[in-house]
Amino acid sequence: MPETTRRADRHADRLSGTRYGNRPTMKDVAARAGVGLKTVSRVVNGEPGVTPDTERRVQEAIDALGFRRNDSARVLRKGRTASIGLVLEDLADPFYGPLSRAVEEVARAHGALLINGSSAEDPEREQELALALCARRVDGLVVIPAGDDHRYLEPEIRAGVATVFVDRPAGKIDADVVLSDNYGGARDGVSHLIAHGHRRIGFIGDMPRIHTAAERLRGYRAAMEDAGIPVEGQWMSLGATDPVRVRRAAEDMLSGPTPVTAIFAGNNRVTVTVIRVLAEQSRPVALVGFDDIELADLLQPGVTVVAQDAAALGRTAAERLFRQLDGSLVAPERIELPTRLITRGSGELPPAG
Amino acid sequence: MPETTRRADRHADRLSGTRYGNRPTMKDVAARAGVGLKTVSRVVNGEPGVTPDTERRVQEAIDALGFRRNDSARVLRKGRTASIGLVLEDLADPFYGPLSRAVEEVARAHGALLINGSSAEDPEREQELALALCARRVDGLVVIPAGDDHRYLEPEIRAGVATVFVDRPAGKIDADVVLSDNYGGARDGVSHLIAHGHRRIGFIGDMPRIHTAAERLRGYRAAMEDAGIPVEGQWMSLGATDPVRVRRAAEDMLSGPTPVTAIFAGNNRVTVTVIRVLAEQSRPVALVGFDDIELADLLQPGVTVVAQDAAALGRTAAERLFRQLDGSLVAPERIELPTRLITRGSGELPPAG
DNA sequence: CGCGCATCTGACAACGTTGTCCAGGCTCTA
DNA sequence: TAGAGCCTGGACAACGTTGTCAGATGCGCG
Structure with missing residues (x-):
């Protein structure tokens, strides 16, 4: 009867004054080796x-x-844990995998472990996670913000927790930030479409309260304005990026009185859904997506994208974090990494219809 | 002069008897509130x-x-850390993202944090990581093995670290294991090709020392044998799955005196490379891949795959781990999750040439 | 042969928290 | 009003490690 056995074990543990699990300590080693405690510590x-x-x-x-x-x-004794925390949005998102891995590699090079958690785009959960990590006394924190107010981290930062924000800026506090050039990338992508003759260009992006989404929208508007093209309200969809909603948005802007001839997709999830919708259209519609996606080159046509380097974001942030810990860093800085337009066909289609 | 500053700081710390970072403790709170230490603990x-x-x-x-x-x-005081460790191969691999996320969700539901690290398919690094996690006193360990000998974990398991192996079995120790039905999945996939008229079928897989690779190879052989088809050596490639090598292997088996008319790809990375190679071929070659890949349905033709449920693997493993911690689990078990054949076109192409 | 010095070892406190246990003050009842 | 019992609060030890410091041991040299 295993349950009995186990209960008996626990009882025995209670009696011997040790806890369940009962691991040997340095004291035990010292006793067995017939030496002092400190000598064991020295050997270890x-x-x-x-x-x-x-x-x-x-x-x-x-x-x-x-x-x-x-x-x-x-x-407890030394004060440093040799571990850093990473709060991101969703570990399952292919964008965050390489980012996370890059952070891990840098941590590893500094002898630190990585604890990570997903905020699921929920500011409250982000805070809960970040503070739980602080309670574990991680040496540093890499945060991909879900919320826009990070004052809750002020006491932690003051107490010495190195902190770097990635992908989106920190809200209401002064801290290191590593971003992609979302504005410039989107502007270039949309300008690319304009250069290929498009004037009616749709934009499907995330909620503008998300910084990256707002910046990309700004880039879209800037490119349109630079070209002197007035933007119609129905060409823009700014909301949740679940497939159902994105599909409806795409279909709407493709069917109105002034249907778009090209779409700029605000992130990788949007791009994927838009590809599906476009595959069902009778006439060709041009597409440029923000974020690269795997196999983009194998589709017909290949998908033109504005790619950001997720690994570089992670690496840069983590390196900066460890430089904070070194003490070799002074004032918070905002670092912006360039994006890269990768032309594969979908963005070079001429306007049709 | 930062170095000077820092030294001054350290000096100040030494003087005030606290360390760099100098966080308030319960004692400080107690003093300020004019109550006893334990009262603060009670409130907290x-x-x-x-x-x-x-x-x-x-x-x-x-x-x-x-x-x-x-x-x-x-x-230190309570003995449980409310954290679990996950040792996987590569966080950046799209297969492990959802798995990792699933483990995280279960951990979260149990109030635990997740520490994870990548072994990079290196047994030594796996061991180093797993033991580092044990030193942190994680309550449990989910391991995606890189090596085939896990006796090094025996003292840890005896000491009470709940342990579950995922995706590949534990080596030389008796432990909980959660696997996909690699053998059955591969056999079904290859049988599918045979059912569509193929007899010369190539297999490109990872090194057979990796359990999943060996099982999938076994499934391939079984399907061929069931159909009474003798396998020629040049139809099989068993080695590293970097793009260069896979490409050469694919090109070789497509060009010999008895070229294959179909290829079974042993994992997602192989599938992607094979798709690229096949896209360059003049005649159509059938393809079934192990592991689903994003956008597989949008390619021409859609890619038929044997899909495993990465999230289910992670979830099952993590749940089992927490049941070990509950004490509601008895003997180690081997759980095998079914795979699913998803037909999308590439696996239903008839033999050509 | 004795002294000083270098090398090795161990006793002890401290890190910040929680569990145990006891003291003091309060309320309620007889 | 006295006593019982409850409620609140705090002193203290313990968790397993490392830093400090002093003691012990052995060696070389005068």
Whole structure:
């Protein structure tokens, strides 16, 4: 009866004064090796001042007991945890995978572990996560903001938690920020369509309260204005980017009295849905998407995109974070990484209809 | 001169007896609120036995000082960290994103944080990571094995670290394992090609030391044998799955004296490269891939795949892990999740040539 | 042979929290 | 009004580690 066994175990633990799990500690190792506690600590941490013979005895005891240093206690004593937190929107989003991996690589190079969590685009959850990470005393925090007010982090930053915001700027506090050039990228993408003869160009983007979405919209407007093209309200869709809504938005702007001949898609999710809708259209419609997508080159036509370098965003942010920890950084800075227009066909289609 | 500043800071810290960063502790809060240490603890943890008035005073002190409980110390005292570790191969791989997210969701539902790291398919790095996580005293470990010997985890498991292996089985130890039906999936996929008239079918897969790769190869062989088709050596490529090598393998099996009329691709990365190669061929070649890929339905033809449910793998593993922690689990088990054949066109092409 | 010095070792406090336990003050009842 | 019992608050130890410091041991040299 396993349940009985287990309960008995717990009872035994209670009796012996140790907890369930009952791991050996340095004290146990010391006792077994017949040395002092501190000597074990020295061996475990490779500190000098231990004779080879003693070291061997200690090592044997460690192996025999299966001892592993408790880093929680170590952290408590030393003050640094050698771990950093990453708060992002959704780990399952293909945009954040490479970003996350890049942060991890930099952390690894600095001997730190990475704790990450998804905010699911919910400001409250972002805050909850970030503060939970602070309570764990991560040395630093890389945040992809969901909310637009980060004053809740002020005490933490003051207390020494290195903090860098990525992809979107921090709200209402002064902090390091690493962004893509969303405005410039969108403007270039839309200008590209205009250069290929389009004038009726649709824009489907996320809610403008999301900074990247607002910036890309701004880029769209700027490109249109530069070309002297007045924008009609029905050409723009600014809201949630779930497939149903995006599909309806695309179909609407393709069917009105002044249907668009080209669409600029505000992010990778939008692009994918728009591709599906366009595949169903009888006449060709040009498309430029923000964010690169896998296999974009294999579709017919290939999908022209404004690509941002997710890995570079992550790497830059993480490196900056560790430079904060070094103390080699002074004032918060705003770093903007360039985007790249990749032409593959869909953005070079001429206006039809 | 930052270095000078810093040294001065350290000196000041030394003097005041606190460390760099100098966070308020419960003691500080207690002093400011004019109450005892334990009373603060009670307020912070919502324990009963504090009058509203006292609670208010404490809360004010907490807010004024920007106090946040140090979970490291808490962990040390309580023995559980409310965090679990996930060791996977590559966070940037689109297959692991959803898996990781699923694990995170389950962890979140249990009030736990997720620490994850990439092994980069290196057994040594896997071990290093897993043991680092154990040193942090994670409550449990979800491991996507890179190596085939996990005896190094035995002391940890004995010490109470809940452990579940995903995607590939544990090596040389008895532990919970959650897998996809790699053998059955591959067999079905290859049988599908055979049912559509193919006899010369190529297989491009990863190194057979990787369990999933070996199982899928076994499925391929079984399907061929069931159909009474002898397999020629040049139809199989078993090695690294970098684009260069896969491309060469595909081109080789398409050009020999007995060229294949269909290819079974052993994983998502292989599938993508094979699609590129096939797009360059003059005659149509059938393709079935293991793992679903985004936009597979939009290609010409759509890509037929054997899909596994990455999120379900992660969810199942994490749930099992927390059941281990509950104590409601007894013996290690091997759970196999079914795969699903999704027909989209490429796998239904008839043999050509 | 004794002294000083270098090397090695261990006792002890501290990190910030929580569990245990006891003291004091209050209310309520007889 | 006295006593019982409850409620609130606080002192103290413990969690497992590391830094400090002092003691012990052994060695070389005068």
